[in-house]
Amino acid sequence: MKEHFVFLENKKAHIEADEILPPEAYSFYLEFFKAQYDVYAGLSRMRIEFSLPEKTLPLVNAGKFAFADDARDAMKDALVKLAGVISKYNPGLDYSSLIAGAGSEPHFMENLAMKLLSRDSDLFQLLSAEYRIDADELIFLVVNWLKPYFVLFAEKNRDAIPxxxxxxxxxxxxxxxxxxxxxxxxxxxxxxxxxxxxxxxxxxxxxxxxxxxxxxxxxxxxxxxxxxxxxxxxxxxxxxxxxxxxxxxxxxxxxxxxxxxxxxxxxxxxxxxxxxxxxxx
Ligand SMILES: [Zn+2]
Ligand SMILES: [Zn+2]
Structure with missing residues (x-):
């Protein structure tokens, strides 16, 4: 995974001079990308064995997705950590019911991932109403929470596919x-x-x-x-x-x-x- 926080830091002078992002947004993305990279580094160290059920493309089957067993605890922690950074900069955003779901309901995290992978935005509208989180904010969190896992998965498997x-x-x-x-x-x-x-x-x-x-x-x-x-x-x-x-x-x-x-x-x-x-x- 590219070190997004390093690229962002290298662009700081240009971002400020051209007012591309307000200073709070810059600080948010910097902290958020650092936290996300920590998740990726943690997962990398675990030497996860990804199972590949089928060799058809796309490699990930949106209807049958499951996290590797070793990664489930780390992914639960990652959700709490990344939601925490978003809430720190946006005090109005409350992810507590979503996090509670991930901690208590079986397959909650897999269901969230499968809803995203199915590319059906209506499903996120329903979730958005259920958890009282704006749908775009929810998609932002879910994409960025899953990103370190999927980037690692892609790095391990994409050379094997055409x-x-x-x-x-x-x-x-x-x-x-x-x-x-x-x-x-x-x-x-x-x-x-x-x-x-x-x-x-x-x-x-x-x-x-x-x-x-x-x-x-x-x-x-x-x-x-x-x-x-x-x-x-x-x-x-x-x-x-x-x-x-x-x-x-x-x-x-x-x-x-x-x-x-x-x-x-x-x-x-x-x-x-x-x-x-x-x-x-
Ligand atoms: Zn077109
Ligand atoms: Zn992809």
Whole structure:
């Protein structure tokens, strides 16, 4: 897993100068990414044996997900810890009933994970009402709580699967949505999608909507917020979906980008697109 807090710290001067994030939001993400990396480091040290029931893609079966037994206690602690950081910066957010559920109900954590993996936002609306937590806040917590586990799972297993032959808009490892796309100049401008959950990158058609698959060029467009920016937005007039894209120059190395953090640093794009009536998955 990339050290997201290090990438964020390295961007501090730029974030402040361009007022990309308010200071409290910067402090929140820094503390949150550190706590999340601690969870990942803890899980890594445990040498978890992940079981792979089937070799079909996506590797994780959204209907039959279970945590590795050794990881269950650590995942319970992680939920408490990460919810604690969010509540510290947002005193109005109360996750106590959710945490109580994880501590007492069997399969609670698995059910939460399966609801997320099924990519059905209606299920989260119901949970949101049940636990009195805003649905977006709940999804933010669940994605980020599961992230260290799924990133570790992806790191251990993705080399064994043919990611290059996968051409869908969902992740070949965990089946979740991409948060952003990448265009890699070093690979003749090949396009990749980056998973919002397990951070796997997989290739995707250069000219097609990542949400509905539309290939009619007249319905697809893109724009950059500023000239010369390495970010652009690709949008689709068939499904009114969009995805933010990071262009990587030929010289860019792995340390030069961190999509998970850059997705947060480009929220300006999201607000302008949502105002225009576009949506993201
Ligand atoms: Zn994934
Ligand atoms: Zn579309």
């Amino acid at each position: 990611c290059d032959e996968w051409e869908e808009g969902k992740c070949p490892v965990c089946g979740y949505f991409p948060d952003m796309a990448l265009l890699k100049d070093a690979m003749e401008g090949k396009r990749f999608l980056h998973c919002a959950l397990c951070e796997t990158e997989w290739p995707y058609k250069r000219l097609a909507c990542t949400i509905c698959g539309e290939e009619n060029a007249e319905k697809l467009g893109y724009f950059a917020l500023e000239e010369g920016s390495s970010y652009r937005v690709d949008y689709c007039d068939n499904c009114h979906g969009y995805i933010k894209t990071r262009r990587l120059s030929k010289a860019a190395s792995d340390e030069d980008y961190d999509i998970t953090v850059e997705n947060i640093l480009t929220v300006g794009f999201d607000s302008s697109l949502i105002e225009k009536g576009y949506t993201r998955p």
